[in-house]
Amino acid sequence: MFVFYLVIIVLLIILCFRLDFLLGEKNYQKKNQPAVYPTRHGQLDFLDTGKTFFDTLFNDIRAAKTSIHILFFIFRNDSLGSQLIDLLVEKADEGVEIKVLLDRVGAGLDKKGKQRLRDANVSFAYAKSPSFPYLFFTFNQRNHRKITVVDGKIGYLGGFNVGDEYLGRDPKLGLWRDFHLRFEGEGVQDLQTQFLRDWEEAGNLPTSADSYFPSLEEGTQPFHFISTEGEGLEALFFEHINKAQTYIYIASPYFIPSSSLQRALCDAAKRGVEICIILPEKKDHPFVKEASFKYIEELLKHDVKVFHFQQGFFHAKALLIDDTFCDVGTANFDRRSFDINSEMNTIISDSSVITLVKQRLETDMKQSTLVSDRALQKRSFSVKIREKLARIVEPLL
Structure with a gap:
């Protein structure tokens, strides 16, 4: 009888998880539609190695004058992550406004890393925290976007996260192939808009400044974003x-x-x-x-x-x-x-x-x-x- 009741309990738990997920997904998709941004003409750089991506990103952050907005799915406080935290703390000390948004479940940033950012007055928040009534669905619904916007003029979007493995330092995985794009000029405003939407959706107060949306030059390379x-x-x-x-x-x-x-x-x-x-x-x-x-x-x-x-x-x-x-x-x-x-x-x-x-x-x-x-x-x-x-x-x- 014990085994019978145990099986019944397990089946009921599975059923509850399944209903939670299906109802949560249906409710979420009712409220959220894809955002198709207009065609833009800017300057694109295609980055396909970790060294090229992080060297370029860090150089742009070092040159920041007004704001740095960062959204990653994973952000580890390992060797690479510590370097980025050091750089963000340095820029915050210079008076640059910094926002860091990470996925609640995926991020992997430890308490020490978070505390260093907060001690430097870096605005820090988590996206997609699990919540009721659809706890199982919201636990699985992750913010997988990787957006960086510097001074409202330079943007990044692609597959790289922040962690030593993205530089090929994981001995089991070896070289890490990934694609990321760097944007200048027209189109960066759309990355900025999406970041601020995600920042607000994470429970932060709406925020805006003229410096977030500076005048941008029209480039020659056409593209557009779709946010889903x-x-x-x-x-x-x-x-x-x-x-x-x-x-x-x-x-x-x-x-x-x-x-x-x-x-x-x-x-x-x-x-x-x-x-x-x-x-x-x-x-x-x-x-x-x-x-x-x-x-x-x-x-x-x-x-x-x-x-x-x-x-x-x-x-x-x-x-x-x-x-x-x-x-x-x-x-x-x-x-x-x-x-x-x-x-x-x-x-x-x-x-x-x-x-x-x-x-x-x-x-x-x-x-x-x-x-x-x-x-x-x-x-x-x-x-x-x-x-x-x-x-x-x-x-x-």
């Missing part, structure tokens, strides 16, 4: 995948598509579109790699090429189609980014940046192993068990 709250990005990808005529390149650390996107990719392959998907060989989270196998297995039957990156860990997020549609941002090609997380992506129309992204992806494919159907069929019993477990929690991956 668990809805909107999947539909955009679906639309452009269905329009593909020549090729589709997908880059993501995790590959767990919705059923509609999986069908769209299969249909594109059937009509002769070359599809290449680049994923990491190594994994930084449990179950995510195993969760991708059933999708990869089906795509391989339609002659889709799937690559496992061998040079380190692959964390870049991009979708490139026919040299005309290029998406680089914070969203992974997975259910969590499409259905739950707060994300922000850049839709790039400039041919020179598209060429850089394409060249980087094609180079990384050459440094990757092509996944074969035969190798996938030989996966071990333990891998198959993890794969079955992954299917249970797939909507959260």
Whole structure:
């Protein structure tokens, strides 16, 4: 009888979690719609190594005169994080206004790091704190955006977070491949707007200053942002995948598509579109790699090429189609980014940046192993068990 009651209790708990998640997701999506920002013309720099990204970011922060606004999903107080904290404290002492917004669950910043920021009068807050009545859903609904705005004139958006692993210092993961964009001129105001929206949504008082939105020069490179709250990005990808005529390149650390996107990719392959998907060989989270196998297995039957990156860990997020549609941002090609997380992506129309992204992806494919159907069929019993477990929690991956 004890076992019977225990099973009943476990099933009731699972049911409560499931109802909490479904009702919370429905309620959240009623209140939050994707924000599609207008087309801008600015100056874009494509950054694909940790050293280049952090050197450039730190130099811009050192040169800040009025404000520094930072939003990251992860911010560790390790060697790299401590350097950034030191720099922010130094700029705060110079009178620069600083706001730091981190995801409540993902951040990883310890008490010492937070206290150093607060002692320097840096405004600090957490985004997406779990709350009632939908505790389980809000625990999973993360702010995954990575935005930095300096003086309202320079902006950053992409995949890098703050931690030693992003410089390739994790011995298990090695080199870290990621994509980030640096913006100057027109368009930075949209990153500023989104940061301030997230700052206010985190429970802070509305804030604004003339220096946040200075006059910005119009550049030559067209792009626009799309900011999503668990809805909107999947539909955009679906639309452009269905329009593909020549090729589709997908880059993501995790590959767990919705059923509609999986069908769209299969249909594109059937009509002769070359599809290449680049994923990491190594994994930084449990179950995510195993969760991708059933999708990869089906795509391989339609002659889709799937690559496992061998040079380190692959964390870049991009979708490139026919040299005309290029998406680089914070969203992974997975259910969590499409259905739950707060994300922000850049839709790039400039041919020179598209060429850089394409060249980087094609180079990384050459440094990757092509996944074969035969190798996938030989996966071990333990891998198959993890794969079955992954299917249970797939909507959260």
